[in-house]
Amino acid sequence: MPLHNYQPHFLAMKRTIFFILWTFTCTFSSMACTNLIVGKKASVDGSVMCTYNCDGFGFSGYLFYSPASRHDKGELIAINGWGPSHERRYVHQVEYTYNVVGLMNEKQVTIVETTFDGRLELVNKEGLLDYFSLMQLALQRSSTAREAIKCMVELVAEYGYNSSGESITVCDPNEAWIMEIIGKGAGRTGAVWVALRIPDDCICAHANLSRIRQFPLEQKRSYKSLSSKSLQYINRPEVECVYAEDVITLARELGFFSGKDADFSFRDAYCPLDFENVRYADARVWSFFRHHSDKSEMDKYLPYLNGDFSSYDHLPLWIKPDAPLSIRDLQEDMRDHFEGTALDMTADMTAGPWKMPIRPLPMHFKDSSGIDYFRERPIATQQSGFTMTCQMRSWLPNDVGGVTWFNCDDANMVAYVPLYCCITQVPDCFRPENNPRTEFSFESAFWMNNWVANMVYPRYSMMIGDLRVAQSELENYYFADQDSVLTVIAKMTPTERRNFLNKKSIAYADLMMKRWDKLAKYLIVKYNDQIVRKIDKEGNFLPWGYDTPGYDINFINAFGPATGDRYKLNTVIERRER
Secondary structure (H helix, E strand, C coil): CCHHHCCCCCCEECCEECCCCCCCHHHHCCCCCEEEEECHHHECCCCEEEEEEEECCCCCCCCCEECCEECCCCCEEEECCCCCCCCCEEEECCCEECCEECCEECCCCEEEEEEEECCHHHCCCCCCECHHHHHHHHHHHCCCHHHHHHHHHHHHHHHCECCCEEEEEEECCCCEEEEEEEECCCCCCCEEEEEEECCCCCEEEECCCCCCCCCCCCCCCCCCEEEHHHHHHCCCCCCCEEECCCHHHHHHHCCCCCCCHHHCCHHHHHCCCCHHHHHHHHHHHHHHHHHCCCHHHHHHHHHHHCCCCCCCCCCCCEECCCCCECHHHHHHHCCCCCCCCCCCCCCCHHHCCCCCCCCCCCCEEECCCCCEEECCCCCCCCCEEEEEEEEECCCCCHHHHEEEEEEECCHHHCCCEEEECCCCCCCHHHCHHHCCCCCCCCCCHHHHHHHHHHHHHHHHHHHHHHHHHHHHHHHHHHHHHHHHHHHHHCCCCHHHHHHHHHHHHHHHHHHHHHHHHHHHHHHHHHCHHHCEEEECCCCCEEEEEEECCCCCHHHHHHHHHHHCCCCCHHHHHHHHHC
């Protein structure tokens, strides 16, 4: 299929460009998406890094792609918004739009998000731009993180905003920012928002709960902080905070805040706390921070995660890690199920016979006597459409400096595939037409990954080791190959580099698909009919012989109290003897 036929795609009609946005179904899922963020002095090699698990049932993930293009004066983009009922309206196009691969553009600008909803009465259905439209327009138009923030602010001021509350990560090769935005309600154009530069030596995260509380108010002399009236100064390197000029006054007007300006908290005004949004959202941030800091210090926040806000009513917005992070560290963080913590999802009978870290929806359920229960919500989850870990490197040319490590489905169950931000050809397995929602396809990364994952989930502790072998084999190869890539491209022209990196990205994706096909066929033979087939020293299956794995001891210990005397062997024997 020609590149111009990708969705979103561009159709020239009477000097108007119709921009058809990807139907990003994860918008409608509950408690979806996770971002982890690393400043350049907090990484092992000086990279700025961020991540995205896009979590939502009912859609198949694929790689978004939008080509670089020049546009005629007066061109318009039709914004379709979410769903067929949204009336097509138009945004003015700019002269040049950048190449966008996934959620990173050719300048290594990356924008990812999580939805916190907040006060739903502030959703303005008359606004034109939903959050994903906003992100995509900014990626196409911005060469730095600061430009992207300014672009998004100006777009919502002109065209309106129709999503609920969003936390947005905005990064480039030098800086990482966290921006939070929410509408003003029916009849009010635009949005209120605040954006903070994350210190270079810190890590940050957000996961469906507003994270920005107090922030520095305008300081005209130093420009450390600016209201939107002074947004033209955002490119000054000393600027570290920008915010909507009415972010506090609107909260006062609507009765969300009544204290001193200096005490104003964006989160408390626009996203009030309850147990659910803390446990389902901030617990993910807590677990990430716990991986990279003093565990005993982070465990002081456990009462907060358990709904007791008397000692702590928030997590730190960012922390300094105890050691620099690599992109591989972040990939492992994206596979987290609270293992080794008080919230460990593999450590009690709810994990079943084989320590399964996956739980079905709904998040809440009742027993037959009407008692309410809930389940944990970790970073890694089965309903992910796609996952990415993004690396931006200032010391390299943009086309090779920006790498999105990408795959479809659950981060815990896939191998991350490196894709360069300059590519103009999407690997076949990540194309939208090869990832249908309702039909299995051997050409689909989403369905191949789901095939393997859904074999492993029910017998997790028994089978996950084989998946880890394949996962490590691929990722070890990809990482080892990065140095050779940099060596080979050193003497290439930009055009030669792009062509080479296109071929590399496609080859990486093809290798992943072949390895996962091999893994799927291996698993069905090895674990057929609930046994474990024996193998020889070379890893070949023996023609005869198998092991019977039985149950995990924690499950066995819960077995008796749940079933009474029914399966007690001694009881059965005694009855027969009597």
